[in-house]
Amino acid sequence: MLKRFLKPIKLPASVDWAVLILRVGVSCLMLTHGYAKLNNFLGGDRAFADPIGIGEELSFILTICAEFGCSILIILGLGTRAALIPLIITMVVVATIVHAKDPFDMKEHALLFFFPYITLFLTGPGRFSVDSKLYR
Template identity: 75%
Template sequence: MLKKFLKPIKLPASADWGVLILRVGISLLMLTHGYAKLQNLLKGDHSFADPIGIGEELSLYLTIGAEFVCSILVILGLFTRAALIPLIITMAVVSFIVHGADPLADKEHALSFLIVYVTLFLTGPGKMSVDSGLYR
């Protein structure tokens, strides 16, 4: 069942290019957010929001894991669908909890990431990915 979940679906060649551009582009943008948080952590700054009540430090670690580590996996197209789950959860928390009471303009950035991540989860990583080579 896990192999079926991770296996990329066959797309037309033009769609494979589109998924590659979307996958790499959005992940590079998110990587900048995760990298900044990682740099703060390495400097000893462990302060972070605790929107779901699990503690500031754990929230920070999970966010860095999603925004930095999972973004690298999505860029490579390695375990793509599994890597998208933490990113989807993180952007859902930012959109609906952190900015839940805020106007749409304040949620828009996180919602844009969320929409792309859900789309990539449904399409898979495409032919130009490590996953495609692994599950040929």
């Protein structure tokens, strides 16, 4: 079952190129957010929101793992669908809980990441990925 979940689906070559561009592009953009958070955390600044009630530090660590660690996995195309799940959840939390009372333009940033993540989850990583090499 896990192999079926991780295995990329066969796509036309032009779609594989589009998925590669989307996968690397959106992950590089998210990586900048995760890297900044990682630097803050390693620098001793542990203050962070606790939107789901699990503690500031744990929320911070999970967000760093999603935004930094999972972005690297997605760039490589390694465990892509599994790596997208924490990012999708993070963007849903940001849009619906962290910015719940804010105007739409504050939610928009999270949603602009959410939709490509959903698209990549549905398409898979494409032919140009480590997953494709592992699960031929």
